[in-house]
Structure formats: structure tokens, C-alpha cells
Amino acid sequence: MDADFAVIGLGAMGSMTAWQLARAGASVIGFEQYGLGHDRGASAGESRLFRMAYHEGAAYVPLLRRARELWQDLSELSGQRLFHPTGCLSIGRPELPQMRNVLASVDEHGLDHEVLDPEQLAARYPQHLVHDGEIGILDSGGGVLRPEPAVLAACAQAREHGARLLPRTRVTAVRYEDDRVRITAGGTEYTARTVIFTAGPWSEQLLPDLAPHLTVRPLVLTWFAPAGDPADYAEDRFPAFIRDTEGVHLFGVPVLDGMSVKTGFADVFGDLPDAEAYTRDLDERRLRPVGEAVRRFLPGLHPDPLRYAVYMEGYTPDRTAVVDRLPGTDRALVLAGFSGHGFKMAPAFGRIAAELALHGGTDLDLTSMSATRFPAPAA
Ligand SMILES: Cc1cc2nc3c(=O)[nH]c(=O)nc-3n(C[C@H](O)[C@H](O)[C@H](O)COP(=O)(O)OP(=O)(O)OC[C@H]3O[C@@H](n4cnc5c(N)ncnc54)[C@H](O)[C@@H]3O)c2cc1C
Structure with missing residues (x-):
């Protein structure tokens, strides 16, 4: 087995998930199709707004509080001014x-x-x-927040805790077996116990069942x-x-x-x-x-x-992310569809993904982010 956990996509969500898993002592392999901190996805552009008083609803505040603490941690650990x-x-x-x-x-x-x-x-x-x-x-x-240095800082922290991160390595296939997941990336096959999809706007390519809702x-x-x-x-x-x-x-x-x-x-x-x-x-x-x-x-x-x-x-249609187990397998989690407001919460989502992966649950209520909440698409 190459690692207990494989993370596909190392933008905001994947880098934070890899950091939180590795920090908790788990073995992690991460794949990124471009260079770390690249500017073609959702996590670049020099700055991101952080808000506590939330236009999208007061229910986000506990998540935002957790995120704020983790931004502070990452700033201190990296010695960088990630939050202004x-x-x-x-x-x-x-x-x-x-x-x-x-x-x-x-x-x-x-x-x-x-x-x-x-x-x-x-x-x-x-x-x-x-x-x-x-x-x-x-x-x-x-x-x-400063997105590019934040992604790089989370990747650096993940590596410091032993994660193996592979930039310029695109995942082209994922196959589930009883006791493992086989991942083809950059022409090589890797195995892990659990896979975590954090592929941002590319998620629908890897997750066809979720594609109608993204x-x-x-x-x-x-x-x-x-x-x-x-x-x-x-x-x-x-x-x-x-x-x-x-x-x-x-x-x-x-x-x-x-x-x-x-x-x-x-x-x-x-x-x-x-x-x-x-x-x-x-x-x-x-x-x-x-x-x-x-x-x-x-x-x-x-x-x-x-x-x-x-x-x-x-x-997503309701502009709320999907943060859940992937329906149909107990070997996969998905974090996708952050709908233009996910960056500020990325370290909290990374922590949640690590808790779901390691312990099967988290103390925050994720009902609104369920992967099965969408009505079936019209035939
Ligand atoms: C212009 C803009 C402004 C925004 N402003 C704000 C804001 O002010 N505040 C806020 O909180 N949020 C904001 N957001 C939203 C926030 O930035 C996103 O929700 C967040 O960055 C999403 O991160 P992600 O990890 O899901 O996606 P991404 O950062 O795109 O990461 C996905 C990664 O997966 C990789 N990948 C995909 N497929 C594969 C594959 N097959 N193999 C290997 N790697 C793969 C991609 O290359 C990419 O690096 C904004 C978004 C944008 C685009």
C-alpha cells in the first residue's frame, strides 16, 4: 500500500486536507496535475475575502471560527502573513x-x-x-487571505509531517477493490485505503455520479x-x-x-x-x-x-459545497462545489475531511453539505 489516504487535487481543499491528515500522523499521498500553488483553478488571484458575519447564513459561523483558528496556526507555522x-x-x-x-x-x-x-x-x-x-x-x-502562499504553506506542512505530494501528476483512473483503491496517476498505479477527491472545478470528470449537480x-x-x-x-x-x-x-x-x-x-x-x-x-x-x-x-x-x-x-445548484462520503463506496470522500466562497473555510474543511477519514465523523453538522441531497436529474 502506498499510503492510507490518497488526496486527488492539491488546491485549497486538498492541500489543507493533506496537512491535517499528515499532522494527525496518517500516511498520505497527494496528486496535483499542475505545479503546487498554480493559477488555473479556484485558489489563486493574490487575495481572498475572509468574513465572519456571513451573507450566506449564520449557520456558517462555527465553521468560520474553526477556520480562523487554523489560519492563525498556519500563519505561525509557516512564518508568513497569510491573513490581513x-x-x-x-x-x-x-x-x-x-x-x-x-x-x-x-x-x-x-x-x-x-x-x-x-x-x-x-x-x-x-x-x-x-x-x-x-x-x-x-x-x-x-x-x-493570501491564497497562493497559503496553499504552498499547507503543502509544506503536509510534507514536514511525512506526506508524499506529487505535483504535475494527473490522476486518470480510480478503481475500488474490497480492501483498497487503485489510482492511476502520471502513468503509474498507486494504492491507498481511502481516496479523498478535492479536484475543484475538475471534480465532475472524476465523479460522474455527481456531475449532474456540478x-x-x-x-x-x-x-x-x-x-x-x-x-x-x-x-x-x-x-x-x-x-x-x-x-x-x-x-x-x-x-x-x-x-x-x-x-x-x-x-x-x-x-x-x-x-x-x-x-x-x-x-x-x-x-x-x-x-x-x-x-x-x-x-x-x-x-x-x-x-x-x-x-x-x-x-452546486444551492451554492453549498458537497463535503461527504462518496455514495456507493466506503473508501472515498468528496469535497467539491464550493460555489465561490470556500477559500476562507479551507483549513476547517481540511480538518473535517481528516476527521471523517480517520474517525468516521465530525462534531460539525454537515447535513446541508450531503452528497445525496440533490433531486435525481430528469431522465
Ligand atoms: C476568482 C475567485 C474569487 C474567489 N473569492 C473568494 C473569496 O473572496 N473568499 C472565499 O472564501 N472564497 C472565494 N472563492 C472561492 C474559493 O477560492 C474556492 O471555493 C476554493 O479555492 C476551492 O478550492 P478547491 O480546492 O475546491 O479547488 P482548486 O483550488 O481548483 O483545487 C483543485 C485542484 O485539483 C487539481 N486536480 C483536478 N483534477 C485533477 C486530477 N485528475 N489529477 C490531479 N490533480 C487534479 C487541480 O489542478 C487543482 O489544483 C473565489 C474563487 C474564485 C475562482
């Missing part, structure tokens, strides 16, 4: 469901926060053009230069933000590179047929709505991006 505690500012009208979820998160879980009325919001953060009736909720526990989306990040002093958008003055105004969903982070504010603009770039259709190229006309949103909401930035980059992510 900028806070995270949610902007929107208070009656929006996502703003209500933020308020429910802070109320139910006693999170540090400030609610800013429209005047306070405009005065404190003049970089944002506030629309009528919009409030700000500053989530003091929020901030910015879609692949390109997500585009854009970097805009301030017209004035970039220091006005530095992390001490301009927290990470997430904003919903008139159907536009925009998020961004302060200047980290000395010259630009990164923004992301969700739900305007459609779906890809599958991960093989990924391309780094984009018809620049498709960036127009992003420039328009920047002009309307962040008027101190030049509305033409300095640069953009295309990534991709796996989505």
Missing part, C-alpha cells in the same frame, strides 16, 4: 437577505462589529459612493488603479468589502501591491461546459459591466482595469 486583519465591510440596504444574514450572524454569535448608517458610512469610507438607504456593517473579524464557472478578477493616492485604499483605511446594490454584486480588497484595488464581480461571466474549456483569454468587452460598476460605486478608481485574470470554480 482589515475587517470586512458589507454594504447594502438592510432589508436585503444577505444583509439580514450578516446581522443574524453578529447577533446570534456575538461577533465584533459596527453598524454604520448611510451618513457614517459615507463619512468613514468616502471611497465608496453610497446609495440611498444603504448601510455598512463592519465585520471586525474579517480580512484578506457546474463550472469562470470567475474574473480585475485590478483598478486609484486616480489619486493609493494610500487612500490601503488596508488601514479601506477594509475588504462586499456590496450588493441594484442587483450588482461586487467585492474587493485594499491595495496589496502598492498600486491597485482588486475587485471581483460575480454572476456575469456565465458557465463553462467543463473545466477543459478553461481559457485565460477574455473578450475585453465582457469587462464593461465591471468598469461601469466601478464608475458608479468606487468613483475614485480609474474605470479601465490595469489587468484582469480568469480563474474558475465549481458550483
